[in-house]
Structures are given as C-alpha cells and as structure tokens.
Amino acid sequence: MVISPLLLAGVAVALALLSALVSLFSARLPWLLRRVVTPLFTLAGLAALAAGLGTLIQGGVAVTQLPLGLPWLPWGVRLDALSGFFLCLIGVVSFAVGLYSPGYVRSFEKECGSLPALGGFSGLFLTGMLLVVLADDAFLFMVAWELMSLSSYFLVAFHHNQAANRRAAFLYLLMAHIGGLAILLGYGVLASFGDGFAFDAMRQADLSFGWASVAFVLAFVGFGMKAGLVPLHAWLPEAHPAAPSHISALMSGVMLKVAVYGFIRVVFDLIGQFHWQWSVAVLAIGSVSALMGILYALMQNDLKRLLAYSSVENIGIIFIALGLAMLFLSTGHPVVGSVAFVAALYHSINHAVFKSLLFMGAGAVLHTTHERDLEQMGGLLRRMPWTGLFFLVGCISIAALPPFNGFVSEWLTFQAALQAWQLDSGVLRSMVPIVAAVLAITGALAAACFVKVYGVAFLGQARSRHVRRARKVPFSMRLGQGVLALMCLLLGLLPTAFIDLLNAVPQQVLGHGLAQASAHGWLWLTPISAETASYGAPLVAIILVIALMLGLWLLGRGIRRVRRCDAWDCGFAPPTPAMQYTASAFAQPIRRVFGMLFHIDEGSEPQPDGRWRYYLNVRDRAWGLFYLPVAALVERASRQVVRLQSGNIRTYLGWTLATLLVLLWLTA
Amino acid sequence: MSLGELPFLQQLTLVLAAVVLFTSFALLEQARLVAAIHAFAWQGLLVAMVTAIVAASGGYPHLFFSAALTLGLKVLLIPWMLHRLVHRLQLDRHREPLRRPALITMAALALVIFSYWLVLPLVQQELLFTRNIVAVSLAVVLIGLLMMVIRAQAVVQVLGFMSIENGLFLAAVSATGGMPLVVELGVAFDVLVAMVLFGVFFFQISESIDSLDVDRLNSLTERAEEES
C-alpha cells in the first residue's frame, strides 16, 4: 500500500495535536512530558519530513478539502513541491528538537504547574506551522498563522516571573498581530480581484500594476515583520532569548522560514507577476537587514541575543537571494532567476539547521552553567567536548566556510549575482555588485562574530566559578545536536543531490527547473554552466580529509611527544582568566569603525570604593529612529480619539445618528 | 563595436578618463592641502593627455593648442600659484580630515551612477568614440560641486571650482571635439583671472577673520551681527 504524502502530512498534524493534548495531563504525571509528549513531537517531525520528501521526489500536487471551516469556505489543503520543501524543513528541525527536549525539559519538572503549558503550546506551535505550510486558502492560512503566533507568545512568556520576559512577549504579540493584519489585508486585495479566498481563485486574479504593488507591499510588510527584516525586527532579539532554548531553536530556525514560505507563496505564486521595482525594494531591505543584523550581533554579549540578531542577518541574506530571483525573472532571465531562487531555498534550510543547532548549544550551556552572558564563560570545550564539537560545526556553517552547508548557499547567491552582466539596464548592472559586496562583508563579519562566540565561550579559560564547574550535558541534548551537525555536513558535501531533490520547487513555482546544476554528475555543481563556474564539494572535502590524514601520518611519529608548559606572559605574572580578551574587547575594532550605526554609550566612572567601573551599552538605533516616533504618533492619534469620549449619553447618541446617516447615504 | 576593436590610442583615452575620475575622488577625500593641489595637477595633466589623443586620432588640430593651454595653465601655472599662496598663508602642513568619509564616498559613487544614468539617452546616438567619457566628465563636475559643498577650507573650494572646469572641458572634448578656439581662450583666461582674484581675496579674508574656513564667513550675516 502506497502511503500518499498528503496522508503523512495529516499524520504529522495529528501527532502534533496529540502531543499537545497528552501534555495537559503532565501536571499530574510529570514523566509524561519526557516519555510520551516529546516522542510524539519527534514522530510528528519525522512524519512531516517523510511527507515533504515524498512530495519532492514525486513532484506532484495533492489537493484536498477538510470538512472544517465555514460552510461556503471549507478549509483547503494543498501539498505541492513548495509546501513539501518547507515540510521537510519543519520536519528535520522538529525531529532534532524532539530528540533534544527530554534532557532539556527535565530542569523544568520541578515547577510542575507549568509543564502542561510547555508541552501543550509546543505541540500547538508545531501544528500551526504545519498547517500554515499546507493551507490552500486564506482562511486556513490565517487561522494557522494565528495559532502559530499565539502559541509561541505563550512559550515566549514561559518564564513570566521576570518583567523583561513579559515585556518581550508583549512586544512579540503586538508585532505579530500588526504583521498578521498586513497579511490579511494583502489577502483581501487578492481575494477581491480573484473572487474568493481560495488560493486557486487568487491565482486567477488579474491585477493591475498598482494593485499588485499594494498587495506586494502588504505581503512584504506582513511577512517581513514575522521574518525579522529591518526595521521591523525589534521583537526578535527580545523574544527569542526569552523563550526556552529548544523553543528558541524552533522559532529562529523554523518560524522565520514559515514567514519566508508565506512571502514566496504570496508573491511568487499567488501574485505571479514580477517587477524590477519590487526586487530593488527587496534587495535594499535584505541588504540593510543582513548588514545591520550581523553588526548588532557582534556587539552583543548575551549569547542568545547574539544568535537572534544573527537570525536577522540570515533572513536578510535569504531576502537578498529572493530579490535577485525577482530581479532576474522580471527582466527575462529565468535561468539565473531559478539559480537565485534555489539559493534562497537552500539558505533557508541551511539556516534552519545551523541556527537550531546553535540555539541548542546555547541551551546546553544554559542548562549546565545557568549562564547566558559570554563574559562569564570560557573553556567550556573541556567540560562539554561533544557540545563543543557540534557548536563548532554550527559556527563554521554559519560563517559560510567550506566544506559545510552555509558556504553552498552563499556560493549560489554569488553566482546568481555575478550574472548581472546579462541585465540590460546599466544602473541595475552596477547595483547588483554593490549588493554582492554587502553580502561579502556580512559573510566576513559573521565569521568574526562566531570566532568571538566560540573563542570566548568554549576556548580559553573559564571566567567564572560556576562555568569552571559546569555539569555534564545530558545524552538526549547531545543527540539532537549531533543529528543537526550531521545534516550540516551532508548539506555541504552533497549539494548536487539536494538541489536535484528540490528541483521540483523552482519547476512548479517559476516554471523553470535547475536541471543543468547536476548535468555533470553528482560531483560537480554547475548552476549556470560548466564554463561559468563549478564547485566540486565532495572533492574539496575529500582532498581536505586526505591531506589532513597525510599530514598527521607524516608528522605522527611525534604525536605523543607534546609537552605542556606555561603560556607566554612577557616575563610577568602568569596569565589569569581575567587577562583574556573579553567579548566586547574582541568586537571593539569593529565597534569603533562602524560606530555611527549604533547608539553607543561607553565610559568609565569612579566608584565610591575607589575603583573604576567601565560601562558599555549598545542599543539598536531602530528604536529611536522608527519605533519611538511611531509609538508617539499612535499615542497622539489616540489622544485625539479620546476626545470622542465625552461621557455624555446624548453625544454618543448623536455620533450614532451621524454614522447611521452617513451609511444610509453611502449605500443609497 | 566592442572594446577590442578600438585602436590602441582610443583605448588609452578610456583608461585616462577612468583615472581622471579617480583623481576627482582623490581630490574629494584628500585631507592634506598640498596633496590635494598635486591631485588637481594630475587631473589637469590627464585631461591634457586626453585632449591631445582626441586631437591626434580624431583629426582636430586646434585641440593640440587646447591641450597645450591646459597643460600650461592647469598643470603648471595654477598649481604653482596655489603653492605660493599656501606658502604665504603658512598652510603648508594644513590638514582638514573629512568627518564622515564613508558617507561622502557613497554619495560620490551615487553621483557617478546618476550621471551615467542621465547620459544614457545621449550615448545611444552615434557620436564620437569617446561619448562614454561624457558620463565620466559629468560625474567629475558633480563631484567638484560636492567638494565645494563639503569642504570648508577656502583653497580647497577653489580646487573644487577648478575641477568643475576640468570636467566641463573634458565633456566638451569628448562629446563634440572641443569648443571653438575663441571660446576656449576666453574660458582659459577667465580661469586665470579668477585665480588671481582668489589669491587677493584670500589675503583679505585671512586678515579680517584670521582663518580661511568659509564657515566662519557666517559671522558676516545680519543675524550674527545682531547677536554679537
């Protein structure tokens, strides 16, 4: 019996819901969370992965209608290649998070009252995300989107006894709803021209350039806010650190990609037109997000906040690739557009995998040392070798270094950008290289950032006592990280195989696949043509490994003869952990050069006991430039509206009469 | 036709035009006054070379005279006069570092792209082989103006003014094979007279407000006088 991918997807949704239901009982029976709920969660992820793979391999489109929803608008479910790809993404990360959770949530079992919330909302969160990706009409999409936002709100507010977390959760909820409103309005525009809320109806809509631009702007704002594009990103660095670490992994790794899915679905599939003006907007915002994201990440000392800002950077990179795709498609170069599109998709799954891995590592550090501040960490590689190794894999991947996966998607993006010579417009031909230069600098800054993270946290000497005595990391946490590290390696070593696997996505969405990418065999990745550029990923990795083995063997005769000694200390006192470079010291040159982009408050002040205190506060400029003025505007507007509230009943009746008159006049 | 089919001399003019653009960036960003004067002299030399090559390969003999005039004035006489001026005002080691160099460079690059975009319809027509240089010369003019806006030191402002003139001259040479000789001579002597007047002016300014920072001239406004 052949199990259809659609059935598997349904099984995944059902399992996620079941895990949410079962965890309701975990207040009474705390072991339920670890023994039943998380395995269900893991299985849900596995089922989603299988469903996605099945769809991609078969390449078909499966549509069905659920017997739920409104009588004249039942919920439609559609599983095509794009949904299948994102199902794989959700599935892989959920599977790894499910493996990781038992070890992590054990520390929450002391506070039994909150366990149902944790398990329940996690299950609902996964359900929401799966349904968003499977939705075939705006109604189910918005319901699932809302479910996703609300359940993640409760998860962000999980540690609600701290005021900062409450504030972060409120900001998150607020921005999620503003974004949701924008998306809904976008669907409204599409539905009014397409006569219906089903996606099929919206696809048939014939939009003029003006209305299509309105829908595009609404979708861009709505999905961009959820994905975390500058300047609508302020909730990300507040919300992601506040949530428990495995939820941060899900949020940063998966939820942001669901927003990317929404953007692709609405702009590439439903609106269906491409205009170069839109692509310039997307490229501009993507570049700014990428650069600002990584610069802010470099300034952070809180590990999870740093990772959150790094997510802003990577989302910027994904949107740069999407912008390039739109640009080339709108100027009539479908091949290069497909390459850029595949680059965006590849970077989505890469980021999902390595960001979740990094958040899991941060969770492991938090679990064993109760420390999030980089300035207190150090020397953790010795206390947790496996976590250190997997975190290193994550750092190398996110810094886009060969032979891991981050490099492949950056390479593909550069290859697409380098085809700018094909464009007719000279102005565009000079803008695309500038975007590529911004991409290059963000790559280099990302490498600097993750050298800082790994060097300060895992290498060197411990800067505080509780870090020096960190406990062991539980096995399940190591297993979850190991799975993702393996995925990083595979995605980096076999890009041709994976691009072949997701070939159905550009084929269905853009009408043009990327057949030439694997035209020269599984060894060579040739996205445009063999003469233009090729990358032999397995060869590079094999040669690296062989040369390493050779080197170790040639010099191996002395491999045990390494004596230990003191480090160089200029002949003065031996180095103490306090003499090491701190995280803020590492980033100081960059902080100084790019200083104008931040709001830096740095100085030293004398303390009453005669010592001096150095302080450094780096704040996001977006608050002062964007959020506070908008908030002031809203407050002023609402104060004007308050004048309506006079308290007099006759005034209220007067308003009612006036409104009734106006409505009657309008409908006449 | 592609770049490879052009004769060597004409390829050389393209290279020289590109280096002229680089010298205008150097003028814009150079903090040291004496180095800025040298950059201006190099710019003049390159413009003279372009003129000479256009004269040779395009067959405009009067341009040789223009080239010689440019060489004499822009490369030798005016920089020498400026050197003397700087020496007498004791500004030999004067430095005026830019406050936001990255922003200014980006603005200058945007001006280059903008001039390219402006000149595009012009370039479509079949003009001389050097019509692409019109975009570069317009960029030089705009960057010269930007220089006058950004820099506060009076001598540097003069250099900006002169580089505007360089750009206009280059545009004339590359688009239409030079201006009529009478116009050229008139413009050249106008520039010379302007230089002399600048020299006299600077002494007066320096003695009255004891500096050559043009922002200090704000003290001459009525409001400032009321306040003082």
Next chain:
Amino acid sequence: MMFIEWLLAFVQALLYVALAPLLVGWIRTLKARLQNRRGPSVLQSYRDLYKLFAKEARMAHSASLLFRAAPYIVFVATWLAAAAVPFVTTSLPTAAMADVIVIAGLLALARFFLALAAMDVGTAFGGMGASREMFVSALAEPAMLMAVFTLAMTTHSTNLASMMDYQLFNDPVLRPSYMFALAGLVLVAVAETGRIPIDNPATHLELTMIHEAMILEYSGRHLALMEWAAQLKLLLYGVLLANVFSPTGIATTTDPGALGLALVVVMFKLALLGVALAISETVLAKMRLFRAPAFLNLALLLTLLGLLSHVILEVGV
C-alpha cells in the same frame, strides 16, 4: 588522460609548497639589500622550516585539542586554495573544482581556525591578534569580491582557468576596469598576507602584531606548519596577481615544453612582484590599526571604480 591531469595537478600543488619559502626568502634578501645589509641567503626559509620540524612541539597548559589540530587544518586549507590557482597551465581540473569564491572561502576557513587557535590558550595576545585579524579581513572582503566581480563581468566566469583563457584567446585590450581591479587587489593582497603597511611580519613587539600574535604560542612542527601556510598564502596571492592580470606565458595544454616555459615565466613574474613588495615594504611604514580602514576603503574605492568604469566605459562602446 584524466589521470595525467590529476597527477599534474598534484605535482603543481607540490610545486606550490616547494616554492613558497623561496619567494619569502627572495623578498627578505631584497629588503636586506635595500636596507644596506647583506641579509640571510635566499634559501634561509627552508633551513628555518627544517629546524622547526626537528624541534619539539610544546603546548600551554590551557590549550585544547583545537590548538593541536589547527596548524594542520590551516596548512591544508591554504594548500588546497593555492592548488586551485593555475600556476603553469590552465588545463587542469583543479580550477573547475574550486573557483575564485571557493578559494576565498578556503582562505577564510584557514583564518577562522587560526583565530580560534589564537583564542584557545586564553592569553591577551591571542585574543588581540584574533580580533585584529578578523577586523582587517572583514574590511578586505568586499574589496576582494568587487575585484572578482569586475573580472567576472568581463569574462563571464569565476573559474580562474576560464578567466585566463579569455585573456589569452582574445586580442590584448587595455581595460580601465582591469587596472583598477589590479590596484585594488594588490592592496587587498597586502592586507590579507599581513605585510607592511597593515602588519609587520618581522616585528617582535607583541602589541604591534596581528598574524604573529596569533601564532605566538606555537612551537616546533606546529609553528613550521603555520609559517609555511603564511608563505603559501603569499605565493597564492602573487600567482593570482601575476597570472590573472597578465597570463601571457602560461600553458594551455599539458605539453611538457609549454609547461617548462610557463614555469620560467611565472617565476620571473613572481620575482618582479617580489621586488615591488620589497621596495614598498622598505619605503612605507606600518600604519596603526585604526588607519587600516582608510587603506582598505581605498582598495574598495578602486575596485568599485573598476566596476563602474566597466559599466560606463567598456560596455556599449
């Protein structure tokens, strides 16, 4: 046929490793002569490496496994990047395996591990070297990419062999974009290989070090590998500049005569580049760290002007 090509590629890689110390020795001798000294012999680097390999390697108490593994990774990554640059012929498959962006990526991998190894011991110097190195490389990356972009806009490829073949098989043309890209790439090469005016490779003052501070704790064979990797990087950039911008003389087949001629020609070009580097190192002084952004911004400006002059002046002539 394929086997011969891969064998030749392997021989070319060995040639890189063998000649890297010679280039550094040549530059050192020239600098000594320019400074009115006799200086060490040109083969001194080989003797230094031989001495280091024979010495015992020692590690600080606080160093971890990463410290031990890093020299190997750094050396192998740099070697692989160098092996992908066509040295004597353009018909080898290594150029197809790794184009310019992959080469930059492999060099970035080497730098990543070098910086991590520097931070491993937990001293102030290591952190300082790592911080400065990542800072300089972050500013140099966009300039390098723009130079590559400018070349790729003309040759429509990022494959180094294709770039060289394009220049060899078309008429020689004077391109302003190439000249600007060359100037920018020279500045980037100076920054990336840690030569004056960004970093002084012969300094003994820890507070002025960038690259040396990162390998301060290494000794014995580990130090030999790190030094050799730095020399390989210099050779890589030299060959890149020499062969990409003036590929005349490089072989396009695997014919032994052509290969021999190509080897002589490229060594001559490298010798000339060595002279230029020695003169610039003698004439210039090392800049302090926060003047490096001005230097690298100049490189970025040059490469951007190269791109713009391509778009404005070279297309649609």
